[in-house]
Amino acid sequence: MRKKEVGSVPQPQQHEGGVTLEDVRQGLGKTLAEEGSRPLLRLTDEELAALNPADAEKPIVAAPHLEGMSAQEREWVLATALRSLVSRDLVEIANAAELDVALEEKHDSAEVELDMRLSPDLELALALRGTAERVLAVERTTSAGTEYAYIYLHTPELLLVEQVTGGGMHSLSLVATVQEAVETVRRLVDPQEVAGRDGRPQELDPRALERDAIDPPLKHVIDNALVVGQLVLLAETPGPLLMTYATAEELWVVNVDAPDAPTGVTARSVGRQTLVDRIAQMVAFPVWNP
Numbered sequence: 031m032r033k034k035e036v037g038s039v040p041q042p043q044q045h046e047g048g049v050t051l052e053d054v055r056q057g058l059g060k061t062l063a064e065e066g067s068r069p070l071l072r073l074t075d076e077e078l079a080a081l082n083p084a085d086a087e088k089p090i091v092a093a094p095h096l097e098g099m100s101a102q103e104r105e106w107v108l109a110t111a112l113r114s115l116v117s118r119d120l121v122e123i124a125n126a127a128e129l130d131v132a133l134e135e136k137h138d139s140a141e142v143e144l145d146m147r148l149s150p151d152l153e154l155a156l157a158l159r160g161t162a163e164r165v166l167a168v169e170r171t172t173s174a175g176t177e178y179a180y181i182y183l184h185t186p187e188l189l190l191v192e193q194v195t196g197g198g199m200h201s202l203s204l205v206a207t208v209q210e211a212v213e214t215v216r217r218l219v220d221p222q223e224v225a226g227r228d229g230r231p232q233e234l235d236p237r238a239l240e241r242d243a244i245d246p247p248l249k250h251v252i253d254n255a256l257v258v259g260q261l262v263l264l265a266e267t268p269g270p271l272l273m274t275y276a277t278a279e280e281l282w283v284v285n286v287d288a289p290d291a292p293t294g295v296t297a298r299s300v301g302r303q304t305l306v307d308r309i310a311q312m313v314a315f316p317v318w319n320p
Contacts, residue, residue: 051161058154059187062206070190071120071155075198076104076111081121081146081156083108090165090264092178095198115152122147155202158182158190164265166313170218171258179218181211181313189313193218212309219259219274220305225281229299234284236295248297251275251282263312270312274305283308 062068075093096104115121124145148156162182170177175196182190189205191214205211232248244252255275263269271286280299285308287294300308 051157054157055184055188058204059185059206062204063187067203067205067207067210070202070204071151073155073200073202074111074114075200076107077115078200079104080108080111080115081148081152090167091159091180091192091200092169092176092194093198094176094194094196120149120152155190158184158188159192159202162190164263164269166215167262167264168215168218169260172256177218179215181215183313208310208313211313212306215261215309215313216302216306219257219261220276220281220302221257222276222278223302224276224279225300225302225305226279227299227301228304229282231296231298234295234297236286236293248275248282248284251277251280251299254278261309261312272308272312281305 075095078091079093079096096107099107112121116123124147159182162184164183166181166183168179168181170179177196178194180192180194182192184190186208187206189208189211191203191205191211193201193203193214205214232245234244234248252275254277256278257274257276259272259274259276261272261274263271268289270288273284273286275282275284282297282299283305284295284297
């Protein structure tokens with residue numbers, strides 16, 4: 031049987047009853063301001079892929095558990111993931127009888143489009159993931175592997191934070207303040223809190239960023255880094271890139287103002303507050319000028 035197409039989750043700008051996406055954002059922001067941030071859902075790579083296979087083909091969010099699987103293996107795990115979503119009351123299959131008939135077919139051409147009803151929290155999580163105009167993507171690598179975080183920027187009072195483990199578990203939370211989101215990122219890139227003091231900025235040549243071309247002490251820091259972070263702002267207008275290198279004693283950042291720019295690459299050791307400020311600059315809500 032060929033892979034079944036799962037109905038993708040729409041991300042409308044206009045909701046039923048004339049309620050716009052902006053209305054939803056403002057309402058959620060007000061609720062979070064009154065009640066505080068809260069965990070929303072935990073999902074797996076395969077559950078997210080089963081909910082929207084079109085997005086899974088060109089993901090912006092890492093799916094470490096699914097990477098490297100064959101097409102047949104992916105088909106198996108996506109089918110299992112859908113069962114998991116149903117068993118947890120996150121999804122209801124409205125055309126279950128039609129699906130059962132299709133599953134009994136022996137022909138490879140048998141297909142069925144699932145008619146899914148999503149729980150409110152799941153629908154909200156997918157809508158906020160799909161409608162953010164800017165996303166701060168964070169990658170943290172250590173000897174234990176790579177983890178990820180994604181900050182979906184809606185308003186200063188409404189942010190969706192998605193943390194992804196190396197095993198493909200996605201924890202999604204509604205966050206009420208930029209400061210809280212920034213602190214999540216800071217803890218990820220500086221888990222041992224070694225960011226101690228600010229050093230003098232060092233200009234780097236964008237055309238000579240290979241490891242052997244970098245002068246000490248940055249080269250020494252890169253060679254001895256225990257935690258390597260990468261922060262990039264995903265937006266219609268390409269955002270800045272920030273690399274972090276944390277050793278047992280200090281943390282350095284390498285800042286790239288814009289992709290492919292001939293200048294604007296600097297490196298320096300930073301203290302905790304400077305690290306926080308730099309992350310906050312990346313998740314701020316500036317007016318984007320074309």
